[in-house]
Amino acid sequence: MTVLIPALLFSAFLILQFSQQQQEIAAAQVNDTAEIVSNAIDREIYGLLTAGRVLAASPTLRTDRLEQFNERSIAALVGTRTEAELVDPSMRVLVATRPDYPPPGTQFADTETIQRVIDTQRASISGVSFRDERGQFVYHVAVPVKVGDAIRYVLVLSKATTSFEAVIADRNLPREWSAIIQDANGKRVFAAVTSEGRMRARQSVSYDNPSIIETIGDTRMSADLIEASTVSNLTGWTTTVAVPSAVIDRPVTRSWLLLLGAGALLLAFSIALGITFGRRLADPILKLAEQAERIGKGKPATVIGTDIAEIGQVSKVLAQASRERREAEEQNHFLMREMSHRTKNQYALIAAIARRAAKESADTTEFLDTLSEALNSLARSAELLAGGNWESATLSDLLKSQLKAFGVETDQIVLAGEQVPLNPAAAQTIGLALHELATNAAKYGALSRPEGQVSISWSIDENLVLTWRESGGPPVTPPSRSGFGTLVTQKMTARGLGGNVDMDYAETGVVWTLTAPAEAVTPRPDPSADVSA
Numbered sequence: 001m002t003v004l005i006p007a008l009l010f011s012a013f014l015i016l017q018f019s020q021q022q023q024e025i026a027a028a029q030v031n032d033t034a035e036i037v038s039n040a041i042d043r044e045i046y047g048l049l050t051a052g053r054v055l056a057a058s059p060t061l062r063t064d065r066l067e068q069f070n071e072r073s074i075a076a077l078v079g080t081r082t083e084a085e086l087v088d089p090s091m092r093v094l095v096a097t098r099p100d101y102p103p104p105g106t107q108f109a110d111t112e113t114i115q116r117v118i119d120t121q122r123a124s125i126s127g128v129s130f131r132d133e134r135g136q137f138v139y140h141v142a143v144p145v146k147v148g149d150a151i152r153y154v155l156v157l158s159k160a161t162t163s164f165e166a167v168i169a170d171r172n173l174p175r176e177w178s179a180i181i182q183d184a185n186g187k188r189v190f191a192a193v194t195s196e197g198r199m200r201a202r203q204s205v206s207y208d209n210p211s212i213i214e215t216i217g218d219t220r221m222s223a224d225l226i227e228a229s230t231v232s233n234l235t236g237w238t239t240t241v242a243v244p245s246a247v248i249d250r251p252v253t254r255s256w257l258l259l260l261g262a263g264a265l266l267l268a269f270s271i272a273l274g275i276t277f278g279r280r281l282a283d284p285i286l287k288l289a290e291q292a293e294r295i296g297k298g299k300p301a302t303v304i305g306t307d308i309a310e311i312g313q314v315s316k317v318l319a320q321a322s323r324e325r326r327e328a329e330e331q332n333h334f335l336m337r338e339m340s341h342r343t344k345n346q347y348a349l350i351a352a353i354a355r356r357a358a359k360e361s362a363d364t365t366e367f368l369d370t371l372s373e374a375l376n377s378l379a380r381s382a383e384l385l386a387g388g389n390w391e392s393a394t395l396s397d398l399l400k401s402q403l404k405a406f407g408v409e410t411d412q413i414v415l416a417g418e419q420v421p422l423n424p425a426a427a428q429t430i431g432l433a434l435h436e437l438a439t440n441a442a443k444y445g446a447l448s449r450p451e452g453q454v455s456i457s458w459s460i461d462e463n464l465v466l467t468w469r470e471s472g473g474p475p476v477t478p479p480s481r482s483g484f485g486t487l488v489t490q491k492m493t494a495r496g497l498g499g500n501v502d503m504d505y506a507e508t509g510v511v512w513t514l515t516a517p518a519e520a521v522t523p524r525p526d527p528s529a530d531v532s533a
Contacts, residue, residue, distance in 0.1 A: 007289040011318070014296055015256060018321075023226070023245070030241050031228040037168050037179055038230045038239040041190075043379055044167050045141060045235060048082065048157050049123055050376050051405040052143035054442050055084065056155045061145050066094055070101045072450060075410045081163060085156045086145075087114055094153070098133070108156065110140055117142045117154050125235045127183035128161055128207075136160040137207070139189065164190040165201045177243045178215040180205065184236040191215045212242045258317055265310040284311045288318075295322045377402060377435035378428060385424050392523040393427045395420040395458060395466070402434045406442055412450075417458035417466075426521035429496040430466070430514070436488045437468050437512055446473035446509055463499070464521050470509030478505040497521060 055076060060069040066086065073084040074097045086095035087108045096103040108114055113126040126140040138158045145153040168179070168190075179199065181189040191205040193215060205214050212227060227242035284306035294301040301322035304315045380401045384393045399415055406413065422430065438447065438454075446452030452473040458466040470476075489512060494501045499516030 007285060007292060010289065010292045010296070011314075012256075014292060014321075017296075026226050026243060027228070030226050030243060031230075033177070033179070034228045034230045034239050034241040037181070037241065038232050038237075040167050041164060041181060041237070041239070042232055042234045043383065044164065045125060046376055046379065047405065048141040048159065049143070051076065051080075051082070052084075052123065052141055052155055052157045054405055054439070056143045056145045057443055059448055061086075061153065062147060067101055068450060070095045070097065073097050075412070075450075076405065077157075078410065080404075081159065083158045085158065087154045087156060089114075089118055089151065089154075110156075113140055113142050114154050114156070117144050118151055121146070121151060127185050128187045128189050130207075131158070136162065137188075139183075161189050162201065165192070165199075168192060168199045176216070177241065178202075178212060179239065179241045180210055180212050180215045182210065182238045182240075186210075189237055212240050216242065216244065262310060262314040262317070265313075284308055288315055292318055295325070300326060377432050380404075380431065380435075382428070385427055390424055392421040392423060395422055395430070398422065398427055398431055399434060399456060402431050403438050406438045406447055412447060412453055414453065414455045416456070418460070420458065420460050420464065420521075421523055422521055423523045426497060426516075429493055430521075433489045433493045433512075433514070434468075437510075441470055441473070441510070444474065445476070446470035449473055452509075460518055460522075462518055464514070464516050464518055466514040468510070468512040470511070473509055475507050476505050476510055477507075 055069075055073055058069055058072060060066070060072060069086070073095070077084060077097060084095070084097045085093050085103075085108065087093055091107045091111050091114060093103050093106050093108050095101065109131075110126055110129060113124055116124045121144055123141065123143045126142065128137050128139050130136070131138050138160050141157045141159075143155045143157075144151045145155055164181070177194045177199075178192065180191045183189050186209060188205055188207050188210040191202045191210065191214075192199040193202050194200070202215055212225065216225075224245040225242045226245055227240060229238055229240040231238050284304060287304040287306075288311055292301075295318055299322075301319050303312070303319045306312050306315070384397055384401050385391075395417065396415060396419065403413055441447040441452075441454055446454050447470075449472065453471050455469045455471070456467070457469075458464065490501045490503055493499075493514060497514070497516035498520045499514060502511075502513040502515075504511040504513075
């Protein structure tokens with residue numbers, strides 16, 4: 001008994017340490033999850049900002065061809081569940097994609113957001129409001145439409161807050177976690193709880209003055225919460241994630257019960273058989289104490305060999321705890337190495353783009369716009385690659401992701417080619433080039449006119465051959481100077497993929513052709529897969 005009690009006490013100490021570590025890990029996970037959810041919402045809104053800026057740059061607005069702008073907006077936003085409204089400085093709605101053109105000439109309800117855009121001459125994101133005609137809670141992304149230095153219109157893109165369910169639904173979290181997003185005025189933007197490992201929207205949470213306790217829905221579990229909040233620099237919205245401490249403590253409680261049960265069994269047997277089997281018990285109990293000590297030092301602990309079932313059961317539990325702890329540590333180390341590697345690569349690429357953008361830009365505004373567009377393109381490519389565990393992404397999916405805001409699902413953009421997987425470096429390089437080509441086409445080329453068309457085709461054998469061909473747009477003239485766009489679409493792409501780029505400024509439309517070795521763009525085979533096969 002004198003050996004058993006210290007062993008049980010030491011095991012209890014380990015459980016206490018484990019409990020503290022669980023609380024610390026949970027606090028870090030809650031904080032990270034709040035940032036992840038907030039960043040996911042920001043990426044969605046960045047996408048709307050990009051789409052709004054592209055539409056606001058339409059030549060039809062410079063010449064007041066509002067009906068053509070209405071048709072272009074409908075085509076660009078088809079399938080996105082986004083509505084566009086064009087508002088003049090007097091708050092009158094001139095174009096609306098939801099009713100027939102022209103709209104009835106009503107006043108735009110959110111005058112505060114419009115006035116903020118006019119005063120600051122910058123894009124603005126509103127809080128949440130209820131739109132009677134849609135029967136939904138929505139938010140607005142407002143973008144100024146300038147002619148010269150004056151704001152002629154404000155373009156407003158509206159989207160239902162329910163669209164955020166698709167943005168955060170793939171967050172894989174344990175049961176009973178909850179999240180709530182509030183705008184700058186404390187109104188509910190979105191609330192969700194985990195169900196079957198996925199975040200699910202919770203519509204019953206109050207619109208005014210909501211709380212994370214209300215989101216959890218069970219007041220018995222809301223007395224002691226582990227929670228964290230983060231405020232978005234883009235929107236000013238606050239994202240709060242919480243989990244009841246009781247959920248985190250359940251494994252610890254089970255460990256206590258298991259320890260108490262095993263201890264009670266061992267204690268009963270030790271009292272009944274202590275005199276007869278004292279020597280027989282001494283050796284396995286000492287080994288059990290050594291096993292617990294090895295776990296405390298973070299060393300591997302194997303199951304001890306004994307014919308005493310109770311001691312063997314405790315040993316199995318401790319050995320299992322040892323394996324789980326080491327596996328968790330190894331997994332954390334692996335994830336940290338992977339994250340560090342990918343972060344360094346992304347930082348290096350962003351730094352290179354920033355240096356070249358600064359070199360090629362005429363002023364700070366042009367530099368910031370150029371860098372913002374490039375980062376948005378990289379974010380879309382990264383989000384696509386993340387869906388494939390950063391191993392590969394198909395060329396067709398990359399095209400659809402980069403050209404989504406330019407009407408990839410309309411007749412203006414035609415895609416033709418087989419399924420070609422791209423490695424992460426090639427996906428990001430080609431994604432930047434495609435985004436730059438589409439931006440130029442929307443501003444000056446085929447996508448600036450409703451009758452214009454872009455045909456994108458590709459094939460692969462020893463080389464990948466990707467062709468961008470424009471037609472039906474304004475007559476093409478070669479640029480007078482080589483800017484950042486030329487650098488991205490030609491020099492950076494060719495150098496990054498070890499191939500060559502042919503840029504033909506034909507009068508009927510730009511023709512851009514990339515030829516790159518197949519081994520430079522496709523994923524490399526996994527050597528471990530060959531060995532295991």
